[in-house]
Amino acid sequence: MVELETTIxxxxxxxxxxxxxIAQTAVKFTSRVFLEKGGNRINAKSIMGIIxxxxxxxSVIKIIADGPDEQAAAEAIKALxxxxxNEELG
Amino acid sequence: MIExxxxxxxxxDLIDLDLKEQNALNLRCIAGRSGLSRAITVPDLNRPGxxxxxxFESFAWERLQIFGRGENxxxxxxxxxxxxxxxxxxxxxxxxxxxxxxxLEPGETFLAEAEKAGCPILVTDLNSSDxxxxxxxxxxxxxxxxxxxHGVLVEVFGIGILLTGDSGVGKSETALELIERGHxxxxxxxxxxxxxxxxxxxxxxxxxxxxxxxxxxxxxIINITHLFGVGAIRDKKQIQxxxxxxxxxxxxxxDRIGMDELTAEILGVKVPKLEIPVKPGRNIPxxxxxxxxxxxLKKMGYHSAKEFNQNIMRWLESENARALYFxxxxx
Numbered sequence: 001m002v003e004l005e006t007t008i009x010x011x012x013x014x015x016x017x018x019x020x021x022i023a024q025t026a027v028k029f030t031s032r033v034f035l036e037k038g039g040n041r042i043n044a045k046s047i048m049g050i051i052x053x054x055x056x057x058x059s060v061i062k063i064i065a066d067g068p069d070e071q072a073a074a075e076a077i078k079a080l081x082x083x084x085x086n087e088e089l090g
Numbered sequence: 091m092i093e094x095x096x097x098x099x100x101x102x103d104l105i106d107l108d109l110k111e112q113n114a115l116n117l118r119c120i121a122g123r124s125g126l127s128r129a130i131t132v133p134d135l136n137r138p139g140x141x142x143x144x145x146f147e148s149f150a151w152e153r154l155q156i157f158g159r160g161e162n163x164x165x166x167x168x169x170x171x172x173x174x175x176x177x178x179x180x181x182x183x184x185x186x187x188x189x190x191x192x193x194l195e196p197g198e199t200f201l202a203e204a205e206k207a208g209c210p211i212l213v214t215d216l217n218s219s220d221x222x223x224x225x226x227x228x229x230x231x232x233x234x235x236x237x238x239x240h241g242v243l244v245e246v247f248g249i250g251i252l253l254t255g256d257s258g259v260g261k262s263e264t265a266l267e268l269i270e271r272g273h274x275x276x277x278x279x280x281x282x283x284x285x286x287x288x289x290x291x292x293x294x295x296x297x298x299x300x301x302x303x304x305x306x307x308x309x310x311i312i313n314i315t316h317l318f319g320v321g322a323i324r325d326k327k328q329i330q331x332x333x334x335x336x337x338x339x340x341x342x343x344x345d346r347i348g349m350d351e352l353t354a355e356i357l358g359v360k361v362p363k364l365e366i367p368v369k370p371g372r373n374i375p376x377x378x379x380x381x382x383x384x385x386x387l388k389k390m391g392y393h394s395a396k397e398f399n400q401n402i403m404r405w406l407e408s409e410n411a412r413a414l415y416f417x418x419x420x421x
Contacts, residue, residue, distance in 0.1 A: 016311065027257060027258070040238070041238075042238070042240070042280055043240045043257065043279075045257040045258075046240060046257060046279045046280070046305070047279075047305045047311070048278055048279035048280060048300065048303065048304070048305050048311075049240065049279050049280045051297075051300055052279075052280045052296045052297045052300060054297070
């Protein structure tokens with residue numbers, strides 16, 4: 001199991017589009033991927049789930065991956081967060 | 091399944107609760123606003139009569155303090171006698187808040203002491219017994235064990251069914267077809283489950299803002315309320331059956347008779363569970379509908395599979411009995 005921490009860097013937070021990007025990246029891996037914010041953990045392969053986190057600008061998100069390609073999965077998702085989803089950074 | 095860490099529930103959260111008419115608490119804060127962030131840690135009430143009289147042994151200060159007519163009358167008496175020692179002592183405790191029922195309001199000294207101590211004073215127009223009943227119900231609900239699960243909760247023929255399964259197995263599509271057939275959506279994707287009374291699992295959407303939306307691959311996010319009307323949704327529903335959808339595994343034996351009853355355990359409560367293999371050409375919504383009706387029959391005391399088997403056994407018995415009268419050669 002791999003756990004990485006990241007913060008939301010784009011001003012708008014995780015709205016529908018970033019959430020779709022995360023889910024689309026997560027489904028490419030066979031590992032189970034979760035995002036956690038404030039003790040609330042959801043499946044990162046589900047768009048609605050990610051939106052439910054209500055992750056606004058500056059929130060700290062923990063990425064948890066568990067499975068054969070856990071390292072690659074967690075890093076790919078962290079890279080997405082770090083790039084700010086090609087949006088305006090705060 | 092993931093256990094959520096309990097979040098702090100503050101006095102402000104209690105005032106902010108969005109409750110329907112017959113459950114509304116009608117609270118407003120008249121003093122001690124600085125303490126609205128105080129946490130409510132136990133789902134219980136206390137009538138602080140003894141404390142006001144100066145007896146603080148075993149004083150349950152961590153509970154909500156309810157002041158009814160009796161307590162308020164005693165406070166007025168203290169005010170008229172200018173004896174404020176017990177009030178001052180009362181506020182040395184970290185009370186979560188004091189609640190005055192029947193729109194009663196305490197005297198100025200009490201309010202001033204509360205303000206000084208940063209203890210919120212709330213007033214409700216309900217009478218004490220009404221208010222106690224409602225607030226206990228609300229608090230028990232809030233302090234109930236909670237978890238969130240990945241799945242879709244639908245109501246089919248009155249039975250709350252939680253569809254679970256891996257991403258992409260077709261939970262949302264199945265739910266959509268069920269809604270189209272006149273059943274109801276409770277929550278898609280993230281289902282928040284509370285264990286009420288230790289035996290009932292209540293499921294609801296995790297978030298009101300995005301509730302009753304679904305993500306369907308190829309369509310995107312759709313609003314069920316607007317598309318299918320309010321008749322197609324429900325706010326919460328008891329989970330009475332879990333249907334686990336999974337890709338057809340040729341090496342696995344699926345239940346063919348329905349005599350063995352699988353259960354899923356959620357928050358320590360056992361719920362009947364069905365494992366439904368998904369394969370192109372299998373009409374899952376129809377299977378779910380039938381499962382729901384079958385579940386209702388079971389609740390009414392009729393178990394199709396058991397009854398079927400009993401009939402077979404009875405028939406075999408009678409054939410045996412008949413064989414005594416007829417020699418085998420007659421056939």
